[in-house]
Amino acid sequence: MPHLTPAQRRIHEAALRLFATRGVTDLSISDLALEAGVARGTVYNNVQNVDKLFETVAAHLAAEMHERVKKSFEEVVDPAHRLANGIRFFIRRAHEEPQWGTFIQRFAMSTASLREMFISQATQDLLEGCASGRYSFRQEQLLSVLTLISSAVLGAMFLVREGHRGWLEAGTDTTELLLKALGIPGEEAAQLAIRELPALPELD
Template sequence: MCAIQISKAERTRLSIQKAGRQVLSERGLCVPINELAAAAGVSRANFYNYFASAEALFDSLIVDAALELNTLIDNSFEQISDPALRVANGIRHYCLRAAADPEWADFMLRFALTQSKLVAVMEKSLLRDVRLGVQSGIFRLPQSQEIMVVLMVGGAVLSAISAVRMGLLSAEQAGQQTAELVLRALGDELEHAQEISRATLTTLD
């Protein structure tokens, strides 16, 4: 299979994003353009060819931080109808990503639940599966609590990511335990939640 070729412009954009993610994770949002450009190995003028401001770079990072992974997870669900299994698999994949990409994990831990754009990305897939679970009778919760459910699950996932980054649990342990606890909180039966959280994990293409 041939490797996917990307243009020089796209490589530069990805390089700026990678450097920006690291710098912003370490320093927060008040970082001058000069420092972001230097970290990426580009000139200030070239930086502006890709992002109009540091805020624009940050916005792209916030959305991409979850959107790419969520898309891969969603694509792996094509043959899965059980909404509990979909929720559990999503949680477990986030934990595995945290172990595989520490910079991504640190970025998520610092900014995930403070930015509405990222919450909106996470909400799109999670809320769909939660609603399917309610409709099928697996989950038990009133519609008025949907937004808090999304934030609760997001908080649980971030706690699991933190446990992985601190070395308290392996990515597999954190993912399975968090998935089981979340499913139980949503109203799933204990035996089903335990079985689902330990089921064979979907692969991401």
């Protein structure tokens, strides 16, 4: 994942806020500079192509979340435990960073890099769980299972963002129901859904 300078990070964060708030994928230099609190020249000096800024921000956000989730799994062997944590990481972050959650909600299904963020680690865990007998779906159903998981997580993020559920309740329910749908026994699914969730690791 490319390293961002402080100025680039500030501009990316401002762009994310504007994309999330407005629900659009294009911004003017003036609006971006105003939101970031920098001069127009600073934007020009730190953004290679303003027309592609949305794709750049989305790709960086996706890579950052993927790497942090992947890093958190270094000592977690069970694919069901990894999946349970992964689901709740997304829902908790939507609570902790509302504009991040809004951005994901608005654009995840229509942006390739964000879709990849959702499914890359989940695909590995699902295939391992299927091969080991932890899950009870057929391998040809993988795409449908991934769609089920991503849709459920986005729905839970919506409940949290709109204030209908707390992140803990939404995360617990979504995790338990998805694990049961994959074939994990009910009591075990419930226990995995309430295990202590560690902090997302920071990247070096």
